[in-house]
Amino acid sequence: MHERFKYKTFQDLIRKSKDLGLDLPLSEDISPLLEPLSLAGFRIQNRLVVQPMEGYDAEYNGSPSEMTERRYLRYATGGSGMIWYEAVAVTGNGRSNPRQLWITKNNSDKFSFLNDKVRRTAARNGFNPLLVVQLTHSGRYSRPEGKPKPQVAAINPVLDKTLPYVLTDDDLKRIQEQFVNASRLAARSGFNAIDLKACHGYLIVDLLASKERKESVFGGEETSKRFRFLLETIDWIRDEVPGMLITTRLNISDLYKGGFGVDGNGLVDLTEPRMLTEQLKLKEMELINLTMGSPYFNPYVTRPFDVPVPGQKVPEEHPLEGVARMISQTSIMQKEFPEVMVVSSAWSYLRQFAPNVAAAVVKNGGASFIGFGRSSFAYPDMPADLMNNGKADPGKVCISCSGCSRLSINMRPTGCVIRDKRVYGNELKKLIADGK
Ligand SMILES: Cc1cc2nc3c(=O)[nH]c(=O)nc-3n(C[C@H](O)[C@H](O)[C@H](O)COP(=O)(O)O)c2cc1C
């Protein structure tokens, strides 16, 4: 049964997880999170990663705005070893909203400027984060002008209530080229790595699942066709931007019928994610960021929470079950593919106890890096606190209230309404005043 977080001590948390039949590991010693790691010639200072978190605050031409810069400078002073920039569109038509970042030849200098500032700010604080950019096409969830403009790999009756536009092979070839062009611009703007976003229902994971796409070189029963878009785009980027580190944020299970990484009942089946990861390994991909679920269909899978966004259903399952699912499935992948460094997701629900559970997971070889999403909005300097004080401050943690998701669903500038109240508490007030 779903329940709000009410655990005052580790013992309370572990007792609850045992009652639920879960086996959450725990380490008093958080030092595994603070150990450096070398990756493709970079020395990553620690295992803590700012996960990609869309801020819905770009300029209408896709450039980072002052609000965007503010968010990234908070991360820069926070001490994470890696800052994984939010979804940046490769084409205006595939933006998730009119204020999504979008990199073009006319604004790539603005991204360079932001990266320089992030690097300088981090260096002043003794940090040197790896900067990864997440490139995306929003596919089924495109809203370039604010209204839904779904563009899908194949129709999925579980997801599609109205008839969406099914992208042709020619459309997809053009989109591949847009990913390559955006990668070239991202490399010139000073990013260290490019993530081809393949998660949360957006275009690339939709293609990975597109068994119902018939007579296409990019879909159908055979995995070689469904994996083709991603694998071919990686090769193409490697040719055009030699030496660039390429990664992907991959859904290892969509957890709905007709999705990727599921059986006929829509339950987790890692057979195809394993096959794909094997191919990524053969392409010498050294870093992968794993996640599950869809914020549009089963948000409790992607980000276990205390309360849903108003109007959405309270899920049946306990949030700790969601946390444990993400840990266990990710650990399976990391242990089977030790050559690929895995970033693990969905830690914020655990609040001040997250570092202790995460340290145990890293120590046991269940992940190489630990990514924080909502927690990075709420408490971007948690890594610095862990370095200086050996623990997280319960007064600063994310309380998984879904306030930021409420802003994002309504396409408002998004951040933490609780811990960054001056800015985002105000955004929420405006939203409520507008009757949303
Ligand atoms: C407001 C909001 C924006 C997000 N934006 C992105 C994004 O741009 N790219 C992405 O891969 N995931 C995105 N996510 C998912 C997070 O990266 C993360 O996987 C999720 O919040 C669970 O991690 P957490 O428990 O640390 O928050 C977003 C989540 C939220 C709540």
Ligand code: SF4
């Ligand atoms: S608004 Fe803040 S506290 Fe609430 S879920 Fe988002 S980051 Fe966490």
